[in-house]
Amino acid sequence: MHESDPGSISRPRRRCCQAADGTQRQLGRGRGALLEPALLIALARSEAHGYDLVRAIEEMTGGDVVPDTGGLYRLLRRLEIEGVVTSSWQESGSGPQRREYRLTDEGRALLAHWMEHLAVRRDALDRLIRAGTDQSRGWRR
């Protein structure tokens, strides 16, 4: 019907990233779909427990991806249900109990799929960045 005017204009405007405390910990409002592949890559390197994975992922991405621990554990649970990882409680000596996760064959297959995927996404991202950079250099139209 082609109607409707947008409401009465401008607001504070959130940034495209930014956590609640004002720090920039997330990638594009946190959404870059990097958590699952990062987790799989970390686990392909070595079996690990959840808390380790948080730091492994942070390190692998140069500090740019700092997973939410809640989300990470939920993701691990989901991946286990889907047969991508298996887990077992460690009967270690000291400290709180820890669950150790390892990739299954299916998990390795999924990782391989993700790798192709990330390459495609990087290409798309590169093209976008180039388009945007050319733009700001000023040769319009």
Place this chain on the structure above:
Amino acid sequence: MHESDPGSISRPRRRCCQAADGTQRQLGRGRGALLEPALLIALARSEAHGYDLVRAIEEMTGGDVVPDTGGLYRLLRRLEIEGVVTSSWQESGSGPQRREYRLTDEGRALLAHWMEHLAVRRDALDRLIRAGTDQSRGWRR
């Protein structure tokens, strides 16, 4: 409490991408947070109406980002409310009515912010891909 075993194991397993029809149109289950920056970049190049933007974005990303039209129009509306774009109906001759969008100064500022952001994300993605590739080459631990 540390309890709970995940349910009775494996399921069909969705891919990390794939649309409902089996085609691969999305990036990582569609979530790459590329739509907003792609739209801003396209609009920085030239004012345009929504339908054009779909194709411009597709072209800019080498066909890897095919925006959902519904989401795109909703995004445009949101951006207008936030003062990032302005729009006006075109009184063109033939065809259905079209709304033309252009970036505001605030929009250009947001784009600049996005550009820094995309660069960070690309670096994170590169590190991830490198970590995963090294991994599959087999030098474990």
Place this chain on the structure above:
DNA sequence: TCACATATATGTCTTATACATATAGTGTCC
């Protein structure tokens, strides 16, 4: 008349993400 392309728009369900919070063990510093 019917299909198709252009063009804008809404309805709605699912999922990820973000953030807060709960819990428990272990060490340390005063």
Place this chain on the structure above:
DNA sequence: GGACACTATATGTATAAGACATATATGTGA
């Protein structure tokens, strides 16, 4: 021994993006 910090796993919940279906209107060509 109490306060605190760190390790470790987990749940509750609100929001927002995304995916898909569908509605609408105009115009073209078979």
